[in-house]
Amino acid sequence: DSGVTQTPKHLITATGQRVTLRCSPRSGDLSVYWYQQSLDQGLQFLIQYYNGEERAKGNILERFSAQQFPDLHSELNLSSLELGDSALYFCASRAGAADTGELFFGEGSRLTVL
Amino acid sequence: TQLLEQSPQFLSIQEGENLTVYCNSSSVFSSLQWYRQEPGEGPVLLVTVVTGGEVKKLKRLTFQFGDARKDSSLHITAAQPGDTGLYLCAGAVRYGGATNKLIFGTGTLLAVQP
Numbered sequence: 001d002s003g004v005t006q007t008p009k010h011l012i013t014a015t016g017q018r019v020t021l022r023c024s025p026r027s028g029d030l031s032v033y034w035y036q037q038s039l040d041q042g043l044q045f046l047i048q049y050y051n052g053e054e055r056a057k058g059n060i061l062e063r064f065s066a067q068q069f070p071d072l073h074s075e076l077n078l079s080s081l082e083l084g085d086s087a088l089y090f091c092a093s094r095a096g097a098a099d100t101g102e103l104f105f106g107e108g109s110r111l112t113v114l
Numbered sequence: 115t116q117l118l119e120q121s122p123q124f125l126s127i128q129e130g131e132n133l134t135v136y137c138n139s140s141s142v143f144s145s146l147q148w149y150r151q152e153p154g155e156g157p158v159l160l161v162t163v164v165t166g167g168e169v170k171k172l173k174r175l176t177f178q179f180g181d182a183r184k185d186s187s188l189h190i191t192a193a194q195p196g197d198t199g200l201y202l203c204a205g206a207v208r209y210g211g212a213t214n215k216l217i218f219g220t221g222t223l224l225a226v227q228p
Binding site for chain 2 (some may be wrong): 002003004033035042043045046056058089090100102103105106107110111
């Protein structure tokens with residue numbers, strides 16, 4: 001158990017819909033990272049938050065948005081869903097923003113868009 | 115866009131054999147990590163290397179960071195079925211200020227047959 005909790009574990013929805021994925025980081029970790037993992041693209045970095053503020057952006061689509069709340073949990077919002085958005089979405093946390101410490105991953109949220 | 119290429123993509127070997135996985139990029143990384151991911155779970159950190167030329171050993175696993183900090187290798191001696199999994203290298207790239215963005219490699223899927 002990494003200490004990072006992601007909900008829901010599985011989600012099936014239709015194209016055009018909107019979903020919210022939730023992440024609770026390890027206790028005390030200020031940094032939250034979101035990654036998308038698909039068979040053809042591998043593990044793609046989406047976005048990072050540190051203590052409520054956006055710190056780094058990766059290959060995140062404009063249809064996607066995220067935020068980190070004062071209690072440090074984070075949400076990833078995916079809208080106008082397309083078939084190609086089907087993937088495993090991982091949240092990971094780390095104690096700081098600038099260190100090279102271990103990234104602790106949750107078990108992921110598997111999104112299927114039909 | 116930084117790209118971390120891993121080779122081979124897939125590797126199926128017999129128990130007791132040795133193997134090497136490579137992680138290459140044209141970018142320089144401030145540090146590099148190796149993770150292993152098992153089905154249904156998130157990646158788990160194996161090692162972090164930060165100095166060019168650094169070699170780290172973790173039981174039967176030997177990790178090396180290239181002198182120019184652009185590449186890395188993972189060598190497994192006498193592989194066991196428990197080593198089966200997806201091996202991912204991840205390079206830390208300066209994003210701005212003191213923030214590191216962690217970019218993952220394309221992955222090597224290892225299957226060790228008993």
